Amino acid sequence: MSDDFNMSMRKFLKQVGVTSxxxxxxxxxxxxxxxxxxxxxxxxxxxxxxxxxxVVTGKIAGQD
Structure with missing residues (x-):
């Protein structure tokens, strides 16, 4: 895959992770x-x- 593809993919996934x-x-x-x-x-x-x-599923532990 191209460098542009990799950079756009990483940017998108970072945005998803941070905002989520x-x-x-x-x-x-x-x-x-x-x-x-x-x-x-x-x-x-x-x-x-x-x-x-x-689809990704999982559990998130509450915070104290």
Whole structure:
């Protein structure tokens, strides 16, 4: 793959990771006490023009 492709891919994935973490932390602060709890999480990635849908699931531990 080309350098331009790799750079655009890394930039996109960094944006996804940073903004997702910010939103999760914001929601946990709004919820209040989340220590000792865990939350089911799901991300659905779609790419227009590639007929791609990729689902990632997992658990996120609450913060004390």
């Amino acid at each position: 973490q910010q939103k999760i932390e914001e929601a946990m602060r709004a919820k209040g006490e989340t220590g000792g709890k865990s939350f089911e999480a799901k991300v659905v990635l779609t790419v227009d023009g590639l007929d791609l849908e990729h």
